[in-house]
Amino acid sequence: MAEGVQGVAILGWSVDCNYIAVAEGTTETMNTVVYDVTNNMRMGSVDDAHSQPHHITWGPDNYLVVETRTGGILWHVPSNRRVTLTEAFNTVTVRNFSRLRWDAENGQLIANLAVGGRVVYDLVTGNEVPVAAQQTVSYPNADDFEHVVLGGRTYPCLGSYQLGYRNWFSASGPPSVFLDYDRTNQLMTLQLNDIYGEEETIVTLEDGFDASWVQLRSWSANCHYLAASLGIPGRDASDTVVYDAVSGRRVGQVEDARQILHPISWSTDGESLLVQTRNGGVLWYLPTNRQTIIVDAAQVPLTGVSNVANVWATAWSGSELFAVPVDRPDTVVAYEAQTGASRDILTLTHDIGQLSALGAGWMLAHLADTGEYNTDELVLFHNDSTYQLDLGIGTGSSAAISPDDHYLALSVSGPIIGVGIWDIQTSSLINIYDFRNYPDLSNFTFADNTTLRSISGVTLDVVSGIYEASQPSTDVVRNSLVGEDGYSPYVYWWSSPVNQCESASVYYDGERRSLIVEQPNGDERTLVSNLNDTDRVGWSPNCSVIYGNVSLLSDTELPYDGNPLDDIYRDDLSYTVAFWDAGTGEVLATFDRPYRFASPARVSWSPQGERALVRTTEGYFLFDPVTRERVLLTYMPSRYSSTSRINTYYRLYWDFSHGRLFTTAWGGVDVFDLNTGEQIALLSSGGGCDYGGCTFKRSDDARYLYVFGAGAITQYDFVSLQGVSVDVDNPGSVHSGKPTATSPDGRYLVTAWYSVRVWDLTNLAEAFDERDPVITFNGPEGRASQMEFIDNTTIRITTRTGLVSDWNIVTGQEV
Structure with a gap:
């Protein structure tokens, strides 16, 4: 050439x-x-x-x-x-x-x-043009949060939506989008975090300005705007700047925060911002860049926590601000962000320390703590100034108004800790329901005009006072399936799955890019060729299926059309969970696991490998390797909440006989239909769960399911799922790993560990906290490891050291 x-x-x-x-x-x-x-x-x-x-x-x-x-x-x-x-x-x-x-x-x-x-x-x-493709980064495409388009790509505006590892990661604004300031080039941009690779600049916000430092404060509720503090070179001061992330421009600034950053508060619609300064409180309507000083007074404490305050308390309804000015601490004033107009809403005889918006115009004023005892701790009012009710009790950590504006439900503290119900129309307290007698009645909303429902599923009729514990419907048995009932073999997600089956092992050979099956005599056969990096390779219990996590991208550099444009996270942290026929190497199914801040994928098999539960960042799937059918697990709308979600370290029980799957959850035990994947029930322990969720086990005689929680046990009939709860005074002393049994006649529930506790289920008190054991005795020396009933009143205990003894549970004496 x-x-x-x-x-x-x-x-x-x-x-x-x-x-x-x-x-x-x-x-x-x-x-x-x-x-x-x-x-x-x-x-x-x-x-x-x-x-x-x-x-x-x-x-x-x-x-x-x-x-x-x-x-x-x-x-x-x-x-x-x-x-x-x-x-x-x-x-x-x-x-x-x-x-x-x-x-x-x-x-x-x-x-x-x-x-x-x-x-x-x-x-x-070669001209600069707008981006053509509207691309979506791989995050849950749910309808319960907004989305925002930045640089031609759609991102979820998650706000406080919990999406992460152990379900506690919470994002402010679009996840993984961060504000970056390059002082050398005087450039402010929004970038997408690529974890291990080059960051992706998605929007240029501002060019050609100097700042000594930059601190992102927060995003607006709709992710259209973000606020940042920009340090002024040569001074111990900063300006509060708002950027329009969608159009890529500076909206404006509130200048001169000396030493202390301006406190800010976003409106619930994301269109307005309150900035508190030494020169007055600025109400900022961002679409028109209108700034109005609504309060001239300012207070800067000389002791304690440094702060600048123009108002003591705030609450938002859209772009309307409700605030308590520092120079009028007993008054609630409403401010309209678009015009700056104001009107007085409420004046009390006591300073107000906090405001809470309940929706539909209803609000709570929390009276300021002066160090003195005050009976009027909360005041309910309407923002049209037509209603005011001194509640005289409460904390307000949970509150709800019935859809017809007739009733107020409020968590209360004081002599009684529970839920108070007020009739708004008559301005009277109807009743206070003590948590000791009405367990799980917390974090509630009104299901209709008179029914209060907690996140755990219990309901309270605020008119009749009828309380119904979280019980499933009567239709809890599903079509049976072929399979062996029992627990999934437990494999921690951080440990390697079983890679040996009937003395044969499977492994991934990176040099040959192949899955290799090795026989006991050393002979090898290639099961799958031309395969990207694969880890966590394992077998099904019946040795018919091999599975593993396959990287989406190979180690080699790909041409332009092999590099995905739509998702920067399709790298080492994204992969596909693949299933192969162990005999032929044929692909049976693949499950995408795009990267999100979430736990790794996990595969849990039924005892004999008839089904698998596959967890990815896109959900939980039931997988049949024979028919290759996959079914997504779904929740009942009225029962879905943070407590009904399957927990991180879940335990499974496969009930093929009744077509059901039992799995631990953050707030109890979920029951799903093995045929459709639909949730049948959320079984409560009766007293909440310890951190990490509740535990459960099926009784040795297969008649019952025990759910263990924080200071409670609920015994459910295994078929009908109807249950009864008992109180355990020392939380943490009951667990699925500790021996539990029910007498053959169903009368006595017994747990054993270092001591033996016995409940008479036919003679339980109505109040939950009074459902104590009828007898507690020491039992044998040493910790109990096994327990069984010999007859209706005699148990046989085997200790950890192998000592076997029989005990009468009525008298507490050794037989």
Whole structure:
């Protein structure tokens, strides 16, 4: 192709292998030359690279990007058409771009500039254009939270939505989108965290300004705006700046926060912001950039926590602010953000310390704590100034108004800890329901005008006082399926699954990119070839299926059309859970597990491998390896809550005989239909759960299911799922790992550990906290490891050391 060339380094082949780019010259000066290897033609060159070759990137249709000191060049090699995309150059990285991504379908090049910023170019003209593809990052596509479009890509606006590991990770604004300030280039951008790779700049917010430091304060509720404090160079002060993340611009600023950052509060609709300053409280309506000083007074404490306050308490209804000014601490004033107009709502004889919005115009005023005892701790009022009720009790940690505005339910403290019910129309207290007698009645809402429902499923009729514990419906038995009843073999998600079956083992060979099955005699056979990196490889209990986590991307560099455009997280942290026939290597099923802040995928088999429960970041699936059917587990709408979610370290019991799956949850035990995946029931322990969720086990005689929680046990009939709860005075002393049994006649419930406790289920008190054991005795020396009934009143205990003894549970004496 060429003769007399001085020094050649191959830079890279085009995707179709028709062209090759090489560096020709000396170590001091070299040129980037492209040859047509089919027709033996020199297509042209980009000259004058110093000390090192130009960085090049091949794209679709034989486009080539060459990065030089004088600018980034887009070169269409077949037509020899060239255009300079940008003259920006980073002298440290010696590049024009930090990342290039090709959108062949829309004829665009998406570029991260090496000096900061993100630009989209048209491949034909080289002009800057809006991004064509509306792309969605892989997060739950649920309808219960808003989405926002940033830089042509759709992100979920999660707010306080819990999406993460152990379900406690909470995001403010779009998850993994962060504010970045490059002081060297004086550039403010929004970037997407790529964990291990280059960050992706998605929006340029501002260019050409100097700040000594930058602190992101928070996002608006709709993720349209974000507020940040920008340090003023040379001063111990900052400005509070709001950016429009959608259009990529600065909306405005509130200046001069000296030493103490301006306290801020967002409206519930995300359109307004309250900024508290030494010069007065600024109510800021962002769509029109209107700022109104609503309170001139300011207080700066000289002791205690540093703060600047114009108002003592706030609550929002849309863009209307309800606040207690510092110079009028006994008054609630409403402020309209769009106009700044104000009106007095409520004036009390006591200072107000906190406000809570209950919806539909109803609000609670929490009286300030002056160190004195006050009976009027809470006041209910309506924001139209037509109603006021001194409740005279309460904490207000949970509160709800009935849909017809007739009743108020409020968590209360004092002589009685429980739920208070008020008749709003008569301004009277109806009753206070003590938590000791009405367990699980917390975190409640009104299901209808008179029915209060807690997140655990218990209900209270506020008119009749009828309390119904969380019991499933009568239709709890489903169509039976072929399979062996029992618990899933437990495998911790951080440990390796079982990779041996009938003396054969399976492993992934990275050099051969294959799954290898090795026999006891050392013979090997290749089960699956041409496979990306795969880990956590294991067998089903019946040795018919092999499964593992397959990386979505291989270790080798992929051409432009193999690199996904829509999701920057499709890397080592994303993978596919694959199932193969152990005999033929045929793929039985794959389950995508895109990266989110969540626990790793987990596969839990039934005792003989008839079914598997597959957990990914997209949900929990029942999988039948024979029919290859997959069924998503779903919750009853009225029962779905944080407590009904399956917990992190879950335990499973497969009830094929009645078509059900039992699994531990954060607030009890979930029961699902093995045929449809629908939730049948959430079984409560009767007293809440310890951290990490409740535990359960089936009785040895298969008649009952015991659910163990924080200071309570509930015994359920295994078929009908009707239960009865008893009180355990010392929480944590009961657990699925501690011996529990019921007498053959169903009268006595017994637990044993270092002592023996006996409840008479036929003679339980109505009040839950009075359902104590009828007898407690020491039993044998040593910790009990097993227990069984010999007759209706005699138990046999085996200790950890192997000592066996019989005991009469009525007298507590050894037999």
